[in-house]
């Protein structure tokens with residue numbers, strides 16, 4: 001197979017950890033860019049990235065690129081692509097345009113020029129024109145405009161890759177599955193390291209960890225947009241899936257615990273884990289969910305890792321205490337009962353370390369959707385506990401918002 005250019009979109013802040021996955025999938029010339037990672041490789045590498053990546057949101061295939069100053073140049077850019085090799089006119093099409101610092105006034109008009117270019121080109125070549133479908137198109141094209149260049153991408157993923165197919169109820173502010181996978185990767189959590197999420201909500205972090213421990217490719221049971229493209233190599237795809245299926249290890253050693261103050265939320269997390277195919281893990285206790293207040297959290301093992309996103313700012317908190325006072329008590333509890341553990345918290349509240357009276361060893365800026373967050377790492381050393389004398393500091397207000405129109409699709 002000939003080498004092609006691709007772009008893997010991911011939540012901002014996870015680009016570096018995504019490069020590891022892309023190299024493992026066979027990606028070459030892997031380069032971090034804002035909001036994603038560019039790479040080259042065979043189509044097979046792009047199939048593998050779709051199948052195995054836990055961190056990417058989607059994989060795009062770059063099919064065209066040229067300079068532009070005017071809408072007509074967008075039309076011209078589409079004429080340089082062999083659309084007839086990608087799709088038939090009987091298939092439906094959708095075009096989306098994303099721009100950053102583009103001099104063009106109307107993105108709607110830009111989108112129409114790209115769409116017209118593709119449709120005209122196919123009609124000229126085949127005598128027929130594809131129809132447009134907003135929902136469930138056979139082929140989806142993204143045009144990305146920066147100040148001077150238009151890049152045309154064909155979507156290879158379809159449904160975003162973070163949709164693992166198990167989420168029944170959205171619960172309270174759940175993390176996207178690829179952000180949860182990114183937290184595990186940034187923390188360098190690896191099985192069989194015991195893992196606790198004391199604010200587990202719908203269970204995203206521990207469910208993702210169980211999937212990693214069992215070596216299940218996240219895309220094993222879903223379909224992808226590349227399966228509908230002309231020239232789809234079903235043989236190569238079947239081989240990739242067979243290898244991924246053979247790699248699944250249902251008996252992997254693990255101790256994964258999620259707890260939450262809300263019994264209803266815990267019940268939902270258990271149901272989600274069942275839907276994620278983890279019933280056996282629940283049955284034998286390798287994956288556990290418990291209704292416990294994090295202020296009384298119990299260490300499930302002598303050493304391990306806490307990875308969690310506690311309630312903060314814009315999210316609702318239990319009525320019994322403010323989040324600030326609660327996190328102060330959680331800090332005390334961690335120092336008391338988790339010595340030797342490492343704790344990682346994702347929060348938009350920059351003052352979380354001072355609230356918990358813990359000094360962060362590292363912090364990484366990440367975006368949870370539009371919300372700018374910090375992922376703090378704390379080491380919980382033995383003997384570090386002193387009873388609290390004064391009230392905890394007040395929190396900072398949530399920090400700046402991400403500009404939503406300056407990242408790739």
Ligand SMILES: C[S@@+](CC[C@H](N)C(=O)[O-])C[C@H]1O[C@@H](n2cnc3c(N)ncnc32)[C@H](O)[C@@H]1O
Pocket residue numbers: 171172173174175176198199200201202203204205259260261262265292293294295308309310311312315317318326
């Ligand atoms: C931001 S959500 C976590 C979402 C989760 N990461 C997910 O993907 O679904 C925070 C969770 O903390 C829980 N919570 C609030 N106060 C708590 C406490 N004192 N102890 C334990 N859990 C608490 C809430 O019920 C909520 O489910």
